[in-house]
Amino acid sequence: MGGTVFKYRDNVDTDVILPARYLSLSKREDLAAHCMEDLDREFVARVQPGDFIVAGENFGCGSSREHAPIAILSSGISCVIAASFARIFYRNAINIGLPILECQEAASEIRAGDKLEINLASGKIRNLTQGRTYQAGGFPPFLQDMMDAGGLLAYLAKKKEEVLP
Amino acid sequence: MGMTMTQKIFARHCGRQEVQAGDLVYGALDLVMGSDVTAPIAIHEMEKYGLKRVFDPNKIVLVMDHFAPNKDIRSAQNCALARQFAQQMGISHFYDGGRMGIEHALLPEQGFVAPGELIIGADSHTCTYGALGAFSTGVGSTDMAAGMYAGKNWFKVPAAILVNLTGRFSEYVGGKDLILSLIGMIGVDGARYKSIEFTGEAIAGIPMDDRFTICNMAIEAGAKNAIFPVDQNTLDYLSGRVSRPFVPVEADTDASYVCTIDINLSQLRPVLAAPFLPSNVKPVEHFRGLRVDQVVIGCCTNGRISDLRMAARILKGRKISEHVRCVIIPATQEIYLQAIAEGLLELFIQAGATVSMPTCGPCNGGHVGVLSDHERCVSTTNRNFVGRMGARDSEIYLASPAVAAACAVAGTVVSPEEV
Known part of the structure; x- marks a missing residue:
């Protein structure tokens, strides 16, 4: 998959990803319409299907609202790449099927507007603009299985409960 | 191991x-x-x-x-x-x-x-x-x-x-x-x-x-x-x-x-966390004199009875600054009743505070005290992220009930000892 980068800082919290004033919304398109609103007011107008969010440390800190990863996924972002993720956001992303990759080097070198191509299965990130390649950390097999199944509930619905660790 | x-x-x-x-x-x-x-x-x-x-x-x-x-x-x-x-x-x-x-x-x-x-x-x-x-x-x-x-x-x-x-x-x-x-x-x-x-x-x-x-x-x-x-x-x-x-565990x-x-603990001082991260923590004196528009005392962090008692200790016999909107939110019905029984709610209202029913309320910008542009709130809540309590350029300073109550009286950031 390929697309253009939106680059953000360290400690992007879920309040700026999806402000609490929209928490009573639940439709995916309604949440996407306010994605990143308090951090980057141009995001919604500019984002194209397949684009990437690249950020620093502790992406998605704060509130446990799943509305935040849902808004990002529904906006067309194909993967969030960060130096690190806050733990609830990390779980939520995996659980709902929003692709994420953790990679310090990519997070520090990639710039806004760079064109990327990634391979989720291998964790390989190609920066077409800078001619660089980065290798993101992998996931434990059980989490990879869950992501492949389409998220936690899809996994449970397939009666795979017994194969959880 | x-x-x-x-x-x-x-x-x-x-x-x-x-x-x-x-x-x-x-x-x-x-x-x-x-x-x-x-x-x-x-x-x-x-x-x-x-x-x-x-x-x-x-x-x-x-x-x-x-x-x-x-x-x-x-x-x-x-x-x-x-x-x-x-x-x-x-x-x-x-x-x-x-x-x-x-x-x-x-x-x-x-x-x-x-x-x-x-x-x-x-x-x-x-x-x-x-x-x-x-x-x-x-x-x-x-x-x-x-x-x-x-x-x-x-x-x-x-x-x-x-x-x-x-x-x-x-x-x-x-x-x-x-x-x-x-x-x-x-x-x-x-x-x-x-x-x-x-x-x-x-x-x-x-x-x-x-x-x-x-x-x-x-x-x-x-x-x-x-x-x-x-x-x-x-x-x-x-x-x-x-x-x-139940069986407790020990490490x-x-x-x-x-x-x-x-x-x-003896070396700790009253502190504030300034916008826009809870880690921007400094002693209250560092922010002394900043004008305050709103004070919130409540939330899952500090809406319990001892928090209300501490606020009452500071507010007793005093008036909240006339340019400050002070919202006090007991966290549960039981705490609300206890506060009534102890006369705390009457004391708060006499001091010029608004007393709310239990709710998360303004903590995440929901209701009961949402902030306008450029307004500053000293709050006992837990997050001071951008836009957390309302307008995107409003400001939240996180504090204890004692500090928040003191700021409500002074109308500016002060330490509890000063009021």
């Missing part, structure tokens, strides 16, 4: 003698909690995947607190959906209307939390219950749905930071100053993916309400959970609330920790 308190709770809940940091385990849940904001998504997701039952209706608690009493039509629809789900599934622990309260004050108060238990809640401040020696952590709606359905969920066993407490709090210094100071020391990701485990001679002197405040904000350092050892204070609190048997003496942080 020895285990931490948290690791022991995981071992017990996944049927193993021993677990280590980094293990992926499937833990049996003692309780699953959700709110009017997070439960609707969980309910929709269960429907979508055809998950038509819950594992145990008595181990699920739904609390309508964020946008309740319903602030608008959409909020009303969310609460109605949760209410209908509770009826369908036979979930009797549904808190709404006259039984309402802020979830993280309500659940311990109503006896839903006991030492050694494993709890998830679809709200990041679920880490509050570690004050009672339980493992509890915040999750998203999908995890809540999985927990409600399966009665289990997956966890990565965390490593721990040990925080060793000595000394005793000075006057006007308490749990809020301690946890803000700790977050200031280690940063908003200083405990990411980790437990914060408290130990030390000072713990016996830390009241339960302060322990709740301290554990509540562990998430603001990125922690998975925070946990206090169980002592006589804990048992006294549980007496009359929890009747089921092994050879448990290993990522690091140990020593904090002498």
Whole structure:
């Protein structure tokens, strides 16, 4: 998959990803319409299907609202790449099927507007603009299985409960 | 190898003698909690995947607190959906209307939390219950749905930071100053993916309400959970609330920790966390004189009876500055009644404060005190992110009830000793 980068800082919290004033919304398109609103007011107008969010440390800190990863996924972002993720956001992303990759080097070198191509299965990130390649950390097999199944509930619905660790 | 308190709770809940940091385990849940904001998504997701039952209706608690009493039509629809789900599934622990309260004050108060238990809640401040020696952590709606359905969920066993407490709090210094100071020391990701485990001679002197405040904000350092050892204070609190048997855990003496942080309570001062991160912590004096437009005293962090008593101590016989809107929010109906019985609410109203029904209210910009452009609020809540309480360029300074009440009287940032 390929697309253009939106680059953000360290400690992007879920309040700026999806402000609490929209928490009573639940439709995916309604949440996407306010994605990143308090951090980057141009995001919604500019984002194209397949684009990437690249950020620093502790992406998605704060509130446990799943509305935040849902808004990002529904906006067309194909993967969030960060130096690190806050733990609830990390779980939520995996659980709902929003692709994420953790990679310090990519997070520090990639710039806004760079064109990327990634391979989720291998964790390989190609920066077409800078001619660089980065290798993101992998996931434990059980989490990879869950992501492949389409998220936690899809996994449970397939009666795979017994194969959880 | 020895285990931490948290690791022991995981071992017990996944049927193993021993677990280590980094293990992926499937833990049996003692309780699953959700709110009017997070439960609707969980309910929709269960429907979508055809998950038509819950594992145990008595181990699920739904609390309508964020946008309740319903602030608008959409909020009303969310609460109605949760209410209908509770009826369908036979979930009797549904808190709404006259039984309402802020979830993280309500659940311990109503006896839903006991030492050694494993709890998830679809709200990041679920880490509050570690004050009672339980493992509890915040999750998203999908995890809540999985927990409600399966009665289990997956966890990565965390490593721990040990925080060793000595000394005793000075006057006007308490749990809020301690946890803000700790977050200031280690940063908003200083405990990411980790437990914060408290130990030390000072713990016996830390009241339960302060322990709740301290554990509540562990998430603001990125922690998975925070946990206090169980002592006589804990048992006294549980007496009359929890009747089921429980078995507390203690950390092994050879448990290993990522690091140990020593904090002498005697050296702590009243502090504020300035916008826009809870780790921007400095002594109150640093911000002295800043004009304040609003003060909020309440929230799952500081809406308990001892918080209200501290606010009353400062506000007694004084008037809130005429340019300050001061909103005081008892966290539960029980606390509300206690505050009435002690004459606190009358005192607050005489001082010129607005007293609200229990609700999360303004903490996340919902209602009951949303901020306008460029307004500044000193608040006992837990987050000061951009736009958290309203307009994008409004400002929140996080503080203890003592500091917040003092600022309400002065109309500017001051230390409690100064009013």
